[in-house]
Amino acid sequence: xxxxxxxxxxxxxxxxxxxxxxxxxNLMELLQELRVAGLGVQVLFxxxxxxxxxxxxxxxxxxxxxxxxxSLLLAAISTALLMAPVAYHRLVFRRHKKExxxxxxxxxxxxxxxxxxxxxxxxxxxxxxxxxxGLPAVIITVFIVCLFxxxxxxxxxxxxxxxxxxxxxxxxxxxxxxx
Numbered sequence: 001x002x003x004x005x006x007x008x009x010x011x012x013x014x015x016x017x018x019x020x021x022x023x024x025x026n027l028m029e030l031l032q033e034l035r036v037a038g039l040g041v042q043v044l045f046x047x048x049x050x051x052x053x054x055x056x057x058x059x060x061x062x063x064x065x066x067x068x069x070x071s072l073l074l075a076a077i078s079t080a081l082l083m084a085p086v087a088y089h090r091l092v093f094r095r096h097k098k099e100x101x102x103x104x105x106x107x108x109x110x111x112x113x114x115x116x117x118x119x120x121x122x123x124x125x126x127x128x129x130x131x132x133x134g135l136p137a138v139i140i141t142v143f144i145v146c147l148f149x150x151x152x153x154x155x156x157x158x159x160x161x162x163x164x165x166x167x168x169x170x171x172x173x174x175x176x177x178x179x
Contacts, residue, residue, distance in 0.1 A: 023098040030085065030105055037109070038082045041116050044123065045075040060130070067126045074119035081112030117148035 014022070048071060051057055060068065085105030092101055125141040
């Protein structure tokens, strides 16, 4: 591993970027992404917390009540996972742990996004089953799960593994971009 002042030759770096500069940039990009995702899951979590206090909540079937609890727990888990990198950063601030922070925070962010997708899917199933129980609820929920899985995971992973990266970005000079 190169020192903080050496020029990175890692394909994940930019030309002339040191490892320390890459770690700083990656952390800033990750924290910005977490701000967006964190806000969304906090809105969902707040909504889920307010549901039991509505008059129609008592009309939920036992299965719908269980689904509500599952969705609430998934929203709480996703909130914890998406906010954990911020606490992690505060606790290792100025301890020269940025590279491992970025790696650990990436895992937390991906896990948090998976939990958000499941929480939203469970919430959709809860609402649709309340409005129209039966096959429509199942079909709509399966579609939503596939939509999240496809857009958030399958498509990016397919592009990441593509043998023709220049076609992905629509630019012949795509390999010069190092993300």
